Amino acid sequence: xxxxxxxxxxxxxxxxxxxxxxxxxxxxxxxxxxxxxxxxxxxxxxxxxxxxxxxxxxxxxxxxxxxxxxxxxxxxxxxxxxxxxxxxxxxxxxxxxxxxxxxxxxxxxxxxxxxxxxxxxxxxxxxxxxxxxxxxxxxxxxxxxxxxxxxxxxxxxxxxxxxxxxxxxxxxxxxxxxxxxxxxxxxxxxxxxxxxxxxxxxxxxxxxxxxxxxxxxxxxxxxxxxxxxxxxxxxxxxxxxxxxxxxxxxxxxxxxxxxxxxxxxxxxxxxxxxxxxxxxxxxxxxxxxxxxxxxxxxxxxxxxxxxxxxxxxxxxxxxxxxxxxxxxxxxxxxxxxxxxxxxxxxxxxxxxxxxxxxxxxxxxxxxxxxxxxxxxxxxxxxxxxxxxxxxxxxxxxxxxxxxxxxxxxxxxxxxxxxxxxxxxxxxxxxxxxxxxxxxxxxxxxxxxxxxxxxxxxxxxxxxxxxxxxxxxxxxxxxxxxxxxxxxxxxxxxxxxxxxxxxxxxxxxxxxxxxxxxxxxxxxxxxxxxxxxxxxxxxxxxxxxxxxxxxxxxxxxxxxxxxxxxxxxxxxxxxxxxxxxxxxxxxxxxxxxxxxxxxxxxxxxxxxxxxxxxxxxxxxxxxxxxxxxxxxxxxxxxxxxxxxxxxxxxxxxxxxxxxxxxxxxxxxxxxxxxxxxxxxxxxxxxxxxxxxxxxxxxxxxxxxxxxxxxxxxxxxxxxxxxxxxxxxxxxxxxxxxxxxxxxxxxxxxxxxxxxxxxxxxxxxxxxxxxxxxxxxxxxxxxxxxxxxxxxxxxxxxxxxxxxx
RNA sequence: GCGGAUAUGGCGGAACUGGCAGACGCGCUAGACUUAGGAUCUAGUGGGAGACCGUGCAGGUUCGAUUCCUGUUAUCCGCACCA
Numbered sequence: 001x002x003x004x005x006x007x008x009x010x011x012x013x014x015x016x017x018x019x020x021x022x023x024x025x026x027x028x029x030x031x032x033x034x035x036x037x038x039x040x041x042x043x044x045x046x047x048x049x050x051x052x053x054x055x056x057x058x059x060x061x062x063x064x065x066x067x068x069x070x071x072x073x074x075x076x077x078x079x080x081x082x083x084x085x086x087x088x089x090x091x092x093x094x095x096x097x098x099x100x101x102x103x104x105x106x107x108x109x110x111x112x113x114x115x116x117x118x119x120x121x122x123x124x125x126x127x128x129x130x131x132x133x134x135x136x137x138x139x140x141x142x143x144x145x146x147x148x149x150x151x152x153x154x155x156x157x158x159x160x161x162x163x164x165x166x167x168x169x170x171x172x173x174x175x176x177x178x179x180x181x182x183x184x185x186x187x188x189x190x191x192x193x194x195x196x197x198x199x200x201x202x203x204x205x206x207x208x209x210x211x212x213x214x215x216x217x218x219x220x221x222x223x224x225x226x227x228x229x230x231x232x233x234x235x236x237x238x239x240x241x242x243x244x245x246x247x248x249x250x251x252x253x254x255x256x257x258x259x260x261x262x263x264x265x266x267x268x269x270x271x272x273x274x275x276x277x278x279x280x281x282x283x284x285x286x287x288x289x290x291x292x293x294x295x296x297x298x299x300x301x302x303x304x305x306x307x308x309x310x311x312x313x314x315x316x317x318x319x320x321x322x323x324x325x326x327x328x329x330x331x332x333x334x335x336x337x338x339x340x341x342x343x344x345x346x347x348x349x350x351x352x353x354x355x356x357x358x359x360x361x362x363x364x365x366x367x368x369x370x371x372x373x374x375x376x377x378x379x380x381x382x383x384x385x386x387x388x389x390x391x392x393x394x395x396x397x398x399x400x401x402x403x404x405x406x407x408x409x410x411x412x413x414x415x416x417x418x419x420x421x422x423x424x425x426x427x428x429x430x431x432x433x434x435x436x437x438x439x440x441x442x443x444x445x446x447x448x449x450x451x452x453x454x455x456x457x458x459x460x461x462x463x464x465x466x467x468x469x470x471x472x473x474x475x476x477x478x479x480x481x482x483x484x485x486x487x488x489x490x491x492x493x494x495x496x497x498x499x500x501x502x503x504x505x506x507x508x509x510x511x512x513x514x515x516x517x518x519x520x521x522x523x524x525x526x527x528x529x530x531x532x533x534x535x536x537x538x539x540x541x542x543x544x545x546x547x548x549x550x551x552x553x554x555x556x557x558x559x560x561x562x563x564x565x566x567x568x569x570x571x572x573x574x575x576x577x578x579x580x581x582x583x584x585x586x587x588x589x590x591x592x593x594x595x596x597x598x599x600x601x602x603x604x605x606x607x608x609x610x611x612x613x614x615x616x617x618x619x620x621x622x623x624x625x626x627x628x629x630x631x632x633x634x635x636x637x638x639x640x641x642x643x644x645x646x647x648x649x650x651x652x653x654x655x656x657x658x659x660x661x662x663x664x665x666x667x668x669x670x671x672x673x674x675x676x677x678x679x680x681x682x683x684x685x686x687x688x689x690x691x692x693x694x695x696x697x698x699x700x701x702x703x704x705x706x707x708x709x710x711x712x713x714x715x716x717x718x719x720x721x722x723x724x725x726x727x728x729x730x731x732x733x734x735x736x737x738x739x740x741x742x743x744x745x746x747x748x749x750x751x752x753x754x755x756x757x758x759x760x761x762x763x764x765x766x767x768x769x770x771x772x773x774x775x776x777x778x779x780x781x782x783x784x785x786x787x788x789x790x791x792x793x794x795x796x797x798x799x800x801x802x803x
Numbered sequence: 804g805c806g807g808a809u810a811u812g813g814c815g816g817a818a819c820u821g822g823c824a825g826a827c828g829c830g831c832u833a834g835a836c837u838u839a840g841g842a843u844c845u846a847g848u849g850g851g852a853g854a855c856c857g858u859g860c861a862g863g864u865u866c867g868a869u870u871c872c873u874g875u876u877a878u879c880c881g882c883a884c885c886a
Contacts, residue, residue: 172883213807213881220806220882227886245886258886299884324884334886342804343884415885538881578879609828611815615808616879623815626828632843665819674817677827684827749823754867755855756823791866797822801866 005635007599010717015115017716023729024117026071032525033070035062036504036564038533038541039077039124041496042103044088047110048581049589049607049619050573056607057570057672058532059116063709064667066117067733073525074117075507077124078104081132082496083161083177086427090460096427097455100127113595114604115712122507126429126499131506133450134516135498136432138548140443141555143433147193148421150441155420157185162461163424164189166495167417168221168540176540187465190431190492192419194547198222200561201416201546210567211614214538221539223415228399230335230408232257232308235316239265241308244330244413247340248398249376249391251312252383253358254335255348257319258301261285262327269319271305278302278321285323299324299347310335311407313384322347330413338372345372358383359391419544421495426459426468428493436480436487445481453493467491500541501548504528504563515557522558531564534572542567568670571616573607578618589619601711602628608672608710630680631714634707637687638700638718646694653740655685656699661736663706679707697722705731746795750775752802757782760798768792776800 026032037058040051062074080100088103089096104125111118124131142148156165160180164187169176194201202222205215227246234241243257259266261282270278281302301322308317317335324343325334338348339357348355357365359378366373380389399410422431432444432451444451454475459468469491470476480487502516508525509517517526527549545563553561574580575587582588594603605627611617648656659682666675682703689695701722708715708728719728743764748771750758758778762771772790775798776783785802792798 216807217881223885225885243886247886322884324886326885329885336886341886343886346884413885535880609815618815620815620829623829629843630828673815674827677817680827747823751823751867754822754865759823789866791822793822793867797867799822799866 003639005632005714007601007713011115011600011713014713014716018727021727023727024066024072024074024119030069030071032073033062033065033530034073034508034525034528035065035530036074036507036528036532037076038531038537039079039500039503040107041079041082041084042100042107043084044092044099044103045583045588046106047591048573049591049594049603050581052114052591052603053573053607053610053613054532054534054570055111055114055116056604057568057613058530059114060604060608060672060709061530061532062117063712063729064733066729067705067708067731069732072117073122073508074119075122075124075510076111076116076118076120077122077503077507078126079496079500079503080104080125080127081428081494081499083163083423083425083427084496086425086459087161089427096459097127110591113591113600115600122510124503124506124510126503127427129450129452130513131503132429132453132499134506135429135494135502136444136449136451137446137516138502138552139429139494139498140432140446140449142192142551143441143443145551145555147196147551149191149193150188151191152186152188154184154186155189156182157187157465158182159463161425162463164420164422166420166497168419168543169495185465187422187424189420190422190433190490192421192547194419194544195414195416197547197550198224198414198416200550201543204546204550204562207562208567209565211535211569214535214542214567214569217538218543221416221543223413225413226399227411227413228402228408229331229411230311230402232311232317232335234269234319235307235309237306241265241319241333242331242408243333243335244411245335247337247376247395248402248408249380249386249394250337250340250358251310251335251398251402252380252386253337253339253356254310254315254317255338255354255356256317256336256344257308258322258325258334258336258347259304259319260325260327260332261321261323263321263325263332266304266321269304269306274303274305278304281321288323299343299350301347301351303351311405312402318353320347320351328417329415339369340372340374342372342374345369356382419547421498422492423495424465424467425461425493426453426456428495429453429498430469431490431492431494433490434478434480434487435490436482436485438485439480439482439487441490442480442482442487448481451489467493469493497541497544501544502552504531504545505549505552505558516552517557519557519559526558527560527562528564530566530568532568532570535569538569568614570613571611573610573617573619575619578616581619589621594621594624598624598628599631599713601714602631605631605676605710609676611673613670613672627676630683631711633687634679634683634703635714635718637683637690637695638704638721641690641695641700642697642722644694646696648696648698649693652689652696652699654743655682655689656702657736657738657740660702660706660734661738661741664733664736676710679703679710701731702734704728705734748775748795749797750778751797751799752779752782754799764795772798772800 035058037055062072066072085100086096089099092099156170158165158175158180160178170182173182175182202224225246228248229242229244231240231242266282301320304319306319308319310317336344338344338355355369360381361373361378365381376392376395378391380386380391402408430451430453434442436442454472456472462468476489478487478489505517509521512518549563550561552558579585606624609627662678663675686695704715704718715728745761746764747759748762749756750760760774760778762774771792787800788803789801
């Protein structure tokens with residue numbers, strides 16, 4: 001009896017061996033393949049089987065590429081700055097530097113259990129001064145390029161996290177991290193001018209091999225729209241009010257105007273009669289939280305008592321205030337055409353404002369409108385000189401016409417806002433700026449970076465809008481790098497995204513003390529070929545990373561402008577009934593016990609077998625028995641047959657090539673769950689075959705190599721048992737010979753009216769008439785009606801159509 | 804409200820460009836080997852006694868539909884007054 005499969009022994013053995021003799025080596029000749037995992041935040045809870053999934057997927061892919069002859073860059077690191085780490089530290093009463101270091105140690109141990117190809121020599125940690133030196137350096141470069149600026153403005157404030165948030169971090173009016181309702185707070189903030197890159201961020205999505213879903217989310221987030229700004233004079237006043245519209249074709253139908261309550265002119269437009277109501281409306285709006293404002297379905301508003309003049313036809317239009325107009329989009333003021341806009345229609349109906357139809361629907365004017373006609377197609381009516389034009393044409397032409405007439409201009413607008421970059425928290429990169437009373441904002445000189453985060457005892461958030469760093473007077477008080485006068489340091493820190501926006505560049509040159517990354521190394525090893533992680537970063541991290549990459553490209557640090565060529569979003573592993581795994585729900589499955597009982601190889605395989613990698617899957621421990629049995633059966637197959645020197649039959653050769661073909665194709669389609677079931681199926685076939693006539697060594701070897709990316713320890717062990725002294729990962733990926741896959745006979749279903757009645761074996765090259773004759777013979781007793789038609793699809797189907 | 808995804812046995816899931824629905828696995832049933840087995844092996848396993856019926860539901864196209872078209876329902880995700 002051959003040696004039984006002992007996962008503990010062989011996994012230990014090969015891990016030690018690979019440590020000594022790495023299987024992935026850069027010989028300078030191989031092409032590189034950079035396969036990256038989204039690096040984890042070192043949480044105190046450790047990893048669960050859901051985290052494993054992504055890492056297994058990326059490692060299988062890496063090892064597959066390795067077997068295809070690439071040099072693999074497959075690094076791992078730690079996104080250790082930021083709120084979660086700080087909140088955890090506060091909860092545990094430990095300094096974040098200490099708890100972070102502990103968590104890294106624990107998670108690194110767990111990650112090593114995956115036996116991934118990680119090159120720990122490349123490891124980065126965003127809290128390491130040698131790393132954040134460059135995070136700060138990028139900020140200084142952005143400041144010098146005019147992309148980082150300070151601004152006092154009402155920003156999103158999370159009262160629970162006690163810090164400002166970027167727009168991207170507000171989800172449904174709530175904090176993306178903790179779910180608390182976000183309020184507004186007036187604070188002086190550092191901002192990054194990501195809007196400067198809006199067009200490029202949008203256009204370059206076309207270049208990317210990313211899921212359409214993610215591209216669409218980014219497209220919507222950037223939210224580009226074309227239209228016109230139109231200047232309206234205000235009756236009896238000096239001021240003009242500029243509105244933004246995407247439908248300048250409907251200008252004749254504008255019957256009122258609405259300003260956001262926060263609009264600079266809002267209060268001043270009130271007359272003595274309306275002043276009280278207007279002030280109250282403005283005040284009430286300012287008290288409403290984001291959530292209330294979004295949830296209030298019913299439109300509210302107040303008439304200012306003042307009229308604007310439609311510049312096109314001189315009509316008097318009342319100016320209203322309403323919070324359905326957003327202060328920070330467009331100009332904060334809109335012209336309202338109730339006949340052709342749903343929101344304006346609702347508002348006009350509620351407040352009895354006239355509705356003037358300017359586009360004919362189906363060639364006609366509607367008698368009593370019950371809803372707005374929003375399509376930009378139809379002939380213009382009631383539109384002065386524009387009457388008779390086609391609205392879709394006019395929509396494009398109108399901005400230029402308005403521009404010529406001198407009361408407006410063609411414009412483009414974006415939903416994307418500049419990035420609020422300051423956090424009023426301790427655990428982040430200090431923003432390397434000195435505030436000098438004479439020189440203003442002065443960046444810390446590049447040769448003085450990193451600006452170290454001072455060690456403190458009190459790092460809890462203050463909640464006042466000031467960072468805890470503000471209390472450390474000996475750190476805050478400094479001298480101006482420019483004029484030498486006494487000055488103060490910026491006390492806000494950067495958001496967690498700062499480090500994660502560029503970390504993937506650092507992996508390829510992580511020890512470089514002089515540069516962020518050496519240009520030659522970057523040219524050779526970057527960008528990332530495959531990026532694997534959860535879809536939750538579709539907008540945040542992925543948009544920021546693209547922005548950073550474009551900027552670093554602009555200043556010549558790197559020669560490419562998109563960081564991640566291909567993106568794969570793996571689905572989440574959930575507990576029973578699709579409930580997200582969490583400590584509080586008590587449904588977390590730890591990989592540690594499973595690795596102990598079944599081995600790393602079994603768990604790797606099972607992580608893939610649970611379901612399609614891009615979909616969420618419910619975890620069920622029991623299923624792992626199936627893959628464990630498969631490994632045992634395969635192990636025994638190889639061990640029992642490796643020394644029997646059976647000559648390959650035609651059928652063995654055919655099945656072998658078919659297997660290589662199937663597995664390779666499924667792998668390339670990223671259909672990893674069916675790769676595993678495919679292995680099981682072929683294994684069953686080979687076991688049957690081995691019992692009857694034995695099995696040839698080449699087939700066993702081929703399967704060992706194909707399995708190597710999935711169950712590396714077992715494959716390596718069996719490869720050596722099959723008589724090789726070098727690693728299985730040097731074997732090269734097998735190639736399928738399609739000619740060797742051809743079957744001489746095929747099973748063909750014989751149907752009557754599309755219902756299968758029998759199955760016959762036919763020669764693959766049989767002609768149609770002979771095939772149909774053979775098919776009819778097999779179902780002779782059922783051929784009772786009039787045969788109307790006979791169909792033969794070679795190798796698949798014979799269909800006899802009867803009446 | 805808008806946009807996207809999903810829907811197949813007791814369960815997870817297969818099915819290439821329309822061509823034998825339920826591969827593979829879990830679970831279950833029976834048997835074998837065993838002192839014993841939650842170990843292993845063998846056989847079976849969508850429903851129905853049957854002709855037949857079966858891929859969320861209702862239609863359509865086709866010799867033939869899980870696959871294509873129209874409508875519809877449910878669940879999940881994203882966006883949500885962006886003028």
